[in-house]
Amino acid sequence: MFELLDAAKAFIEPVIKPDSVLCDFTMGNGHDTEYLCRRAPQGKVYAFDIQESAVENTAKRLKEAGLENAELICASHADCKKYIHEQISAGMFNLGYLPGSGNKELHTMRESTMPAVSSAIELLKKGGILVISVYPGHEEGRLEGEMLCEKLAQLDKKYYCVTMLKLINSPDAPFIIAVEKYDK
Numbered sequence: 116m117f118e119l120l121d122a123a124k125a126f127i128e129p130v131i132k133p134d135s136v137l138c139d140f141t142m143g144n145g146h147d148t149e150y151l152c153r154r155a156p157q158g159k160v161y162a163f164d165i166q167e168s169a170v171e172n173t174a175k176r177l178k179e180a181g182l183e184n185a186e187l188i189c190a191s192h193a194d195c196k197k198y199i200h201e202q203i204s205a206g207m208f209n210l211g212y213l214p215g216s217g218n219k220e221l222h223t224m225r226e227s228t229m230p231a232v233s234s235a236i237e238l239l240k241k242g243g244i245l246v247i248s249v250y251p252g253h254e255e256g257r258l259e260g261e262m263l264c265e266k267l268a269q270l271d272k273k274y275y276c277v278t279m280l281k282l283i284n285s286p287d288a289p290f291i292i293a294v295e296k297y298d299k
Contacts, residue, residue, distance in 0.1 A: 119289045120209075122280055123246040124150065126293040127205040130244050134158045135204040138238070140192040140231055145173030147207045152182040160185040161199050163192040192231035195238070202240035208232065210259055211250040228259050229266060236270075242298035252287045263292055270294070 135155040139148040142164035151160045170189045251257040267277045281290035
């Protein structure tokens with residue numbers, strides 16, 4: 116059975132080193148932030164969310180796990196370049212709404228997602244990988260996915276490999292887009 120987050124991790128796992136600089140562009144409840152912190156214990160993990168509750172939940176999760184290598188930022192992922200001044204080895208986006216919040220009205224939006232993804236690609240070091248989990252089961256998620264596919268298809272194939280992993284017999288199922296910056 117296809118597990119979206121396992122597939123996303125499989126894309127970035129090979130490029131993460133213990134001292135890597137990584138980013139969780141959509142912190143949520145901190146699951147991806149914790150995963151990245153564990154993978155780069157001597158590195159640094161930046162994590163973004165606009166919801167204070169997401170930052171609080173993640174801070175609690177990391178404290179309980181004894182992880183101290185994250186900088187939790189209560190700001191839009193579209194502003195990531197205001198906070199990150201170094202190249203990253205890998206980054207994760209898990210688009211949609213905060214799982215478990217019950218509030219499906221507050222979710223990622225195209226207006227901030229595309230600038231955030233563009234900035235993340237600029238921050239990627241050579242050989243770095245960005246994974247974007249897209250949830251097309253609601254209208255904004257479908258439009259986000261279409262926008263990302265259209266924009267990322269325009270990246271120069273001499274410098275980037277853009278891959279999509281999607282279940283073709285389930286059109287509303289989540290899918291992954293991975294952007295790899297060639298090590299040239």
